[in-house]
Amino acid sequence: MSPRNIEKDLLMREERKKFILDSAVQVIATKGIGSTHMNDIAAAASISIGNLYHYFKSKDEIYAELLYMTQTDYGLFVTAASQMPGNAIDKLRYICSTWLSISTNWAFTILIQTARTTESIPLEIRNAVTERFTANLQPVAAIMKEGQESGHILDGEDPLELAFYFVSLIQGLTLQRAPGIEVRITPKTESIIRLFQVGFKK
Amino acid sequence: MSPRNIEKDLLMREERKKFILDSAVQVIATKGIGSTHMNDIAAAASISIGNLYHYFKSKDEIYAELLYMTQTDYGLFVTAASQMPGNAIDKLRYICSTWLSISTNWAFTILIQTARTTESIPLEIRNAVTERFTANLQPVAAIMKEGQESGHILDGEDPLELAFYFVSLIQGLTLQRAPGIEVRITPKTESIIRLFQVGFKK
Amino acid sequence: MSPRNIEKDLLMREERKKFILDSAVQVIATKGIGSTHMNDIAAAASISIGNLYHYFKSKDEIYAELLYMTQTDYGLFVTAASQMPGNAIDKLRYICSTWLSISTNWAFTILIQTARTTESIPLEIRNAVTERFTANLQPVAAIMKEGQESGHILDGEDPLELAFYFVSLIQGLTLQRAPGIEVRITPKTESIIRLFQVGFKK
Amino acid sequence: MSPRNIEKDLLMREERKKFILDSAVQVIATKGIGSTHMNDIAAAASISIGNLYHYFKSKDEIYAELLYMTQTDYGLFVTAASQMPGNAIDKLRYICSTWLSISTNWAFTILIQTARTTESIPLEIRNAVTERFTANLQPVAAIMKEGQESGHILDGEDPLELAFYFVSLIQGLTLQRAPGIEVRITPKTESIIRLFQVGFKK
DNA sequence: GATGAATGAGCCTTCATTCAT
DNA sequence: CATGAATGAAGGCTCATTCAT
Known part of the structure; x- marks a missing residue:
């Protein structure tokens, strides 16, 4: 509610995004780009596919x-x-x-x-x-x-x-x-x- | 028995295969590998998809x-x-x-x-x-x-x-x-x- | 964490599978086995083809x-x-x-x-x-x-x-x-x- | 040209058809019906697919x-x-x-x-x-x-x-x-x- | 936010049938 | 007649994306 929380939320969000991207690099490094699918990325970041789309549009x-x-x-x-x-x-x-x-x-x-x-x-x-x-x-x-x-x-x-x-x-x-x-x-x-x-x- | 020239057929077949492969390289050079599909290759070689499979198994x-x-x-x-x-x-x-x-x-x-x-x-x-x-x-x-x-x-x-x-x-x-x-x-x-x-x- | 009931989900999943199989028997009984395709089974169970593959691998x-x-x-x-x-x-x-x-x-x-x-x-x-x-x-x-x-x-x-x-x-x-x-x-x-x-x- | 030849031709044709059918039964007995295709039958009868269609419409x-x-x-x-x-x-x-x-x-x-x-x-x-x-x-x-x-x-x-x-x-x-x-x-x-x-x- | 079931367009592949030689 | 290359409709399956809970 307070501006502080909003800021903190945004920060958390950015951290999560960074974490997901880092995870994605890991899978890609293992499976190759062509064979890395959204569910692989989701799994690598230990989140659900649906949630993945909360952080990235596509x-x-x-x-x-x-x-x-x-x-x-x-x-x-x-x-x-x-x-x-x-x-x-x-x-x-x-x-x-x-x-x-x-x-x-x-x-x-x-x-x-x-x-x-x-x-x-x-x-x-x-x-x-x-x-x-x-x-x-x-x-x-x-x-x-x-x-x-x-x-x-x-x-x-x-x-x-x-x-x-x-x-x-x-x-x-x-x-x-x-x-x-x-x-x-x-x-x-x-x-x-x-x-x-x-x-x-x- | 055969009204066709078998040797010539085999030669033709090899030529066709070469032609298809050359065509495939062309499409790939234009579209990128990941986006080149079988129908693209078929189209590039001006043959049907089905026929493509007469020359290549997969x-x-x-x-x-x-x-x-x-x-x-x-x-x-x-x-x-x-x-x-x-x-x-x-x-x-x-x-x-x-x-x-x-x-x-x-x-x-x-x-x-x-x-x-x-x-x-x-x-x-x-x-x-x-x-x-x-x-x-x-x-x-x-x-x-x-x-x-x-x-x-x-x-x-x-x-x-x-x-x-x-x-x-x-x-x-x-x-x-x-x-x-x-x-x-x-x-x-x-x-x-x-x-x-x-x-x-x- | 999860807003869903995991146990219930698993149960539902089994029920769905049973339902799909029952539906499949119905179509087969009507169309014959050789002529029953995946889309027939999907249609019989009123689900999409893609979803069918969530329940069965092939x-x-x-x-x-x-x-x-x-x-x-x-x-x-x-x-x-x-x-x-x-x-x-x-x-x-x-x-x-x-x-x-x-x-x-x-x-x-x-x-x-x-x-x-x-x-x-x-x-x-x-x-x-x-x-x-x-x-x-x-x-x-x-x-x-x-x-x-x-x-x-x-x-x-x-x-x-x-x-x-x-x-x-x-x-x-x-x-x-x-x-x-x-x-x-x-x-x-x-x-x-x-x-x-x-x-x-x- | 003579009626005799025509008769003989017809007879030959019938014999060929019978031979093809017999061959077909053999393949089916080995591969099963669902897995027996036109090329299997043609191969079993040692004729070409095209020729198969000279004897049978479909x-x-x-x-x-x-x-x-x-x-x-x-x-x-x-x-x-x-x-x-x-x-x-x-x-x-x-x-x-x-x-x-x-x-x-x-x-x-x-x-x-x-x-x-x-x-x-x-x-x-x-x-x-x-x-x-x-x-x-x-x-x-x-x-x-x-x-x-x-x-x-x-x-x-x-x-x-x-x-x-x-x-x-x-x-x-x-x-x-x-x-x-x-x-x-x-x-x-x-x-x-x-x-x-x-x-x-x- | 979080979950994963649901969707469907699109890909690879098969195969009965046709056709040029 | 004989051949097998050519065709294309259709089937099985994948996967990015959406949606109800």
Whole structure:
């Protein structure tokens, strides 16, 4: 009744939503996107299907928020990396090793790719995804630029372009780690970094 | 007995199957995998749904053959590249520019990734895909090794590992070219090659 | 937590299932088994097709439960008959007249026979049906034995064998009463009983 | 070209049709009616589906002719039995033992019952089946009458009614011999005959 | 809010029948 | 006549979404 309760309710609601989305990521990481249905998500969050619809209008909305959440989290992660102490190579190393070590990231990558290429998903959502993808390139580009200026990173290329390659490479590698895939080659952070590093090659 | 030419029939059948698969790739390239249904494929090949089932036992079989076909084609392509005249850099350049210029390759990439990560697809098929993926790495690895020996390509890494990075990078980039995606950065073959090239960086 | 009564829900669910199965028997009795589709059953139970699948996993499961239900009911009926007061002849008379008077019994008989001879039905189900059929022979065999001992029923045969004949005869007759069949001969309980009776023949 | 050829052609055609029907019975006896499709029949007769339609207009027609054929054959069999030398009991014994020993008869029985109870089969065909069923009762009824007059068979009942019971019993028993059914009771001709015999029971 | 039963459009697949060769 | 590719209506089943309690 009091404004305080309303505020608290809204907060609770947001927390619940976040919890549901987190649960959803877990199932998707296990079952794959195509095979994850609303009842799977409901079960993962230990709520009923009906109740799920109290928090999200539709599967598309879950999808959209999921994308927003994961991309935002990723953006925060990359931004933090760009601002940590150390030189550019250290920062890239941090991004690379952290990202590759999180075993469910493949789900995130496929989630995004699927979202962008699935016709049934509204163009609006898909555009937002691409928008964020591009935005998330900026912190990495900043690292690249910094590295070029300090002479650590390959010069002569557009930093944004380099960032694009770096992220694409990592995403490509991530896909090879989906469950059931047994590529016997393990990517090594050092080797990957070296591709972008200067002076290492004589 | 038969007023028909049996041999010719068999040939025709194979041709028809190939035609259907080619058509299927086209639709998938347009609509996305998840949204491509049997009637879409039938329509794309201008045949009836029922007839589709004369050539393929199930959607899964189409899937499997599609994967086999595209991966085999890709293997031939990479093998041919590895055997063309010129040095390793020339060969990588050829692979890279050719691959990135084919606009439907994103479909191929997603097709494969989805196949590998979709639970409902029989494990057998998924394993075959990974198997072929790994096998297709070999010709690229051969190029890398050749390049390392001739001093054109980054030394000190396992050639297979380098091939893995190269292919993952290109696949990652390919994904950004799916329909409806408008990343404003165009990958440039020269810049990509340079990542693996030696002596270009002082 | 739940505004609903869980126990009551479970009870309701069982009741609904029973209701659906009863409805299914009705349609089958009218349309024949081969021509009864899921939508017919759904319509008969006045529910949607989708909802039908909340109660039963598949058509086969409906089939199996239908068989279980009808055979169990039949078993109870025969057992009750074997335990009613009166001599063996009275009991057979009761079974025979009751059974022949129920107009939908032909459906039950064909249901069982079809189940046993339809390849597409899992062997497990078919074996269970035969198992129950054999078990249901026992109470009738008991009546036969009792009759033989009291001198009412034909001696010199295995009671179980006699039961087998009795039941087969009644089943055979039941088949002649399917809808659309107009055999102009009406089976008479007394005449049928007489076949197994002693002393009636000089 | 000559009338002779035309005649011969017609004869050939009839022979082919008979061959196809015989083949059809074989498949049905193995696969069950519901699971026997046009291509199964075509394959069993070693002809193409298309060619099958040169001999029969539709599946229903095959069905109808199959029923006609089997019922006619049965009629001839029963008529022959009624006219063979020996007393009524001998004749019944012959019918019973012969019928029960033919292992595919269950298919015949189910074929007829299914035909009569399947809505999709035209009423006309179904009526014809019942008509023939009734007609085929006559020779058996004649045997019964003869037996009553000679004092071998139960008196006091309508011979036709007795025939009805006899045939129903045998049909009912036949059903228990379908493939995959393992009722551990073997019907014995002598015991069955005894049910209708006089003087055996004191 | 919470629950899960109910709905129905739509997907994959089958199969009797037709038709071009 | 012979063949089997082609057709398409219809059946079984799934699953996002709604609704009564």
